Amino acid sequence: PARPHAVRKLVNKAFTPRRIAALRGRVEAIVDELLAPVTSHMDVIDALAAPLPAIVIAELLGVPPADHRQFKAWAADIVAGIGQPSGGARQTGATPALRQLFDYLGEIIAARRREPRDDLISAMVQAQEADDALSDAELLATSNLLLIAGHETTTNLIGNGLLALLREPDQLARLRGDLALLPTAIEELLRYDGPVQATLRVAREDLVLDGNAVAAGSLLLVGIGAANHDPDVFAEPERLDVTRDPNPHLAFGFGAHFCLGAPLARLEGEIALRALLTRFPRLALATEVPQYRPNPVLRGLTALPVTC
Numbered sequence: 001p002a003r004p005h006a007v008r009k010l011v012n013k014a015f016t017p018r019r020i021a022a023l024r025g026r027v028e029a030i031v032d033e034l035l036a037p038v039t040s041h042m043d044v045i046d047a048l049a050a051p052l053p054a055i056v057i058a059e060l061l062g063v064p065p066a067d068h069r070q071f072k073a074w075a076a077d078i079v080a081g082i083g084q085p086s087g088g089a090r091q092t093g094a095t096p097a098l099r100q101l102f103d104y105l106g107e108i109i110a111a112r113r114r115e116p117r118d119d120l121i122s123a124m125v126q127a128q129e130a131d132d133a134l135s136d137a138e139l140l141a142t143s144n145l146l147l148i149a150g151h152e153t154t155t156n157l158i159g160n161g162l163l164a165l166l167r168e169p170d171q172l173a174r175l176r177g178d179l180a181l182l183p184t185a186i187e188e189l190l191r192y193d194g195p196v197q198a199t200l201r202v203a204r205e206d207l208v209l210d211g212n213a214v215a216a217g218s219l220l221l222v223g224i225g226a227a228n229h230d231p232d233v234f235a236e237p238e239r240l241d242v243t244r245d246p247n248p249h250l251a252f253g254f255g256a257h258f259c260l261g262a263p264l265a266r267l268e269g270e271i272a273l274r275a276l277l278t279r280f281p282r283l284a285l286a287t288e289v290p291q292y293r294p295n296p297v298l299r300g301l302t303a304l305p306v307t308c
Contacts, residue, residue, distance in 0.1 A: 010127050011120070011142060011260055020263040023056070027268055030055055031275045041286060044276070044304040053268055057150030057261075061143060062112065062119030067104070074101040075148050098111045098144075105143045109136075120146070146261075156195030156300030161186070161306060164193050164289045165223045165273075166285050168240045175242050176277055185242035186227045191227075191249035194241050197225035199253065224250050225299070280308040303306035 034048050042048075055065075064073055077097035107284045108121055116122040124139055165172045165185075175185050199222050207214040214220065228249045229237040252259035259265070276283060286305035293300050 008260065010124060011146065013304075015260050015263055017263060020267055023060075023264070024267060024271070026059070027052070027056060027271050028169035028246050028275075030195070030252065031271055035275060035279060038280075038308060041305065041307050044162055044306055045155065045159050045301055046303065048276070049155045049162075049304070050270060052158070052272060053154035055266075056264070056268060060110065060120055060150070061146060062117055062121045063147070071101070071104075071147065072151075073083040073097075074104075075152060078148055100227055101144060101147070102140060103267060105140055105147070105257055109139060109143065121219075149259075150261050150264070152196040152298060152300070154261075154268050156298060157190060157265060157269045159301040159304050160193040160195060160299065161269060161273060162276060162306075163190035163285075163290060163301065164240055165242075166306070171240050171242050172277075176281075177273060179277070181242050182270050183266070184245055184247070186266055186273070187247045187249065188240065188242050188244045189269070190233070190251035191244070191247055192228075193299065194225060194228060195298065195300060196251065198223055199257075201257075224253075282304075283308055 030052055031048065034051055040045060050072065051068075055068055058068050058071055059065075074097045078101065087257070105121075109125060112119070112122040112125050116126060121143055124142065165175065175181055201220050201222050203214050203216055203218045203220060205216050227235070228251065231237050233248065234244075252262040252265075284307050286307050290304055291302045293302055
């Protein structure tokens with residue numbers, strides 16, 4: 001049987017504030033490497049937003065650098081199937097990618113069992129052997145979840161966030177003039193055009209929501225994006241405000257299901273945007289109609305062409 005609390009307790013050790021803070025230097029180095037070749041123009045998604053979080057989470061879990069590109073391709077296929085109709089072309093394409101990724105992770109887990117390293121998969125394997133913290137199925141599923149969720153959403157945070165800033169020159173100028181606002185700006189970008197627009201929850205008891213009866217055990221699709229624009233909670237919710245505070249958005253979920261990787265996503269988003277704003281003072285959109293992935297749950301761009 002699944003033991004979500006045991007899984008979260010173990011994995012949460014990899015995302016403590018201290019450990020995330022220790023990653024800052026490595027994240028900054030990766031951003032520098034990715035942006036070094038950029039001159040007059042780039043696709044922000046391809047050049048930075050997609051590879052950065054993929055490399056970081058892969059390194060955190062212990063995926064060898066030589067496999068990062070293949071992992072990213074599998075992840076893209078799997079994510080493309082999320083939220084698609086059952087049996088649809090995108091969902092069908094996700095099935096072999098998921099199988100291949102599980103096979104790959106199984107090999108990594110077996111290798112770490114033989115020879116542990118300083119990575120999260122090794123830590124989970126050692127905990128499993130020490131006190132049966134995770135079953136093999138839980139270990140495999142948790143590794144897969146972290147690899148997928150740990151980078152796709154951050155890609156969307158960087159892409160959606162930069163697009164919002166470039167469309168609001170006054171907010172962009174305010175942020176450029178005071179980069180100390182970056183942490184507050186990240187929270188506003190998560191609220192304004194978040195990477196996850198919906199999630200699923202199960203009603204634990206009979207409810208009445210807006211006059212509609214919901215029986216205990218019912219599966220609910222919860223609109224995170226809509227909640228983050230609730231006028232009863234946010235003044236002028238359709239206005240981007242990089243100084244908005246307080247900002248009780250739900251981009252990372254809430255309560256027991258709050259996103260484990262929130263500190264890492266915030267760190268990567270802050271470092272990526274800081275680098276873009278300081279390196280490229282003339283950054284501007286190269287298209288008025290950016291293209292989004294056809295996904296109703298994960299909101300993100302297929303490309304974000306800009307001039308530098």
